[in-house]
Amino acid sequence: xxxxxxxxxxxxxxxxxxxxxxxxxxxxxxxxxxxxxxxxxxxxxxxxxxxxxxxxxxxxxxxxxxxxxxxxxxxxxxxxxxxxxxxxxxxxxxxxxxxxxxxxxxxxxxxxxx
Amino acid sequence: xxxxxxxxxxxxxxxxxxxxxxxxxxxxxxxxxxxxxxxxxxxxxxxxxxxxxxxxxxxxxxxxxxxxxxxxxxxxxxxxxxxxxxxxxxxxxxxxxxxxxxxxxxxxxxxxxx
Numbered sequence: 001x002x003x004x005x006x007x008x009x010x011x012x013x014x015x016x017x018x019x020x021x022x023x024x025x026x027x028x029x030x031x032x033x034x035x036x037x038x039x040x041x042x043x044x045x046x047x048x049x050x051x052x053x054x055x056x057x058x059x060x061x062x063x064x065x066x067x068x069x070x071x072x073x074x075x076x077x078x079x080x081x082x083x084x085x086x087x088x089x090x091x092x093x094x095x096x097x098x099x100x101x102x103x104x105x106x107x108x109x110x111x112x113x114x
Numbered sequence: 115x116x117x118x119x120x121x122x123x124x125x126x127x128x129x130x131x132x133x134x135x136x137x138x139x140x141x142x143x144x145x146x147x148x149x150x151x152x153x154x155x156x157x158x159x160x161x162x163x164x165x166x167x168x169x170x171x172x173x174x175x176x177x178x179x180x181x182x183x184x185x186x187x188x189x190x191x192x193x194x195x196x197x198x199x200x201x202x203x204x205x206x207x208x209x210x211x212x213x214x215x216x217x218x219x220x221x222x223x224x225x226x227x228x
Contacts, residue, residue, distance in 0.1 A: 045219070099212050100147070100217065
């Protein structure tokens with residue numbers, strides 16, 4: 001069956017370090033992958049989209065990689081700050097139906113300590 | 115409006131009652147999505163509208179759940195004969211067009227069935 005896995009345990013890092021979050025999937029062939037940030041009591045907020053033919057995408061302190069052979073995406077936050085503390089969700093989208101319907105992972109909680 | 119608006123923000127109802135959850139998407143967004151999120155999990159797709167029509171309702175768990183979008187803007191998710199297992203945060207998202215693009219989420223409606 002289709003499965004998306006993110007680090008189930010919270011990730012705790014020191015301010016200034018690089019946070020790396022993992023998203024692995026099985027039995028799925030996404031056309032694109034998105035990362036969202038979610039704060040407690042709020043809806044997810046879009047961060048980055050990467051397509052199946054792209055290896056890497058960057059936006060300010062954020063970097064996403066997408067390896068369709070390994071079926072994995074890595075999400076990096078460089079020079080992390082306490083304000084980066086949140087839950088990060090990866091979401092896969094299929095291109096064939098082109099609906100924009102997303103399949104989400106369970107999320108990884110990041111805690112950046114000052 | 116400036117963003118996706120969902121009302122009410124919280125809803126407590128008794129088992130067996132009927133509830134309606136409202137979503138007001140960003141003006142001009144043709145694609146609208148409903149998701150359901152349980153504690154500690156990622157959002158789970160329920161239904162997608164393109165304009166007024168439900169283009170994909172494959173995520174609706176059973177026939178107690180129904181959604182409409184009669185004029186292609188505001189959408190209402192309707193749940194009949196609520197059960198305790200329906201308790202979750204119901205999220206609405208919209209995007210300018212369907213497909214591989216950013217989805218804008220509302221803050222969600224927290225439904226509690228007692």
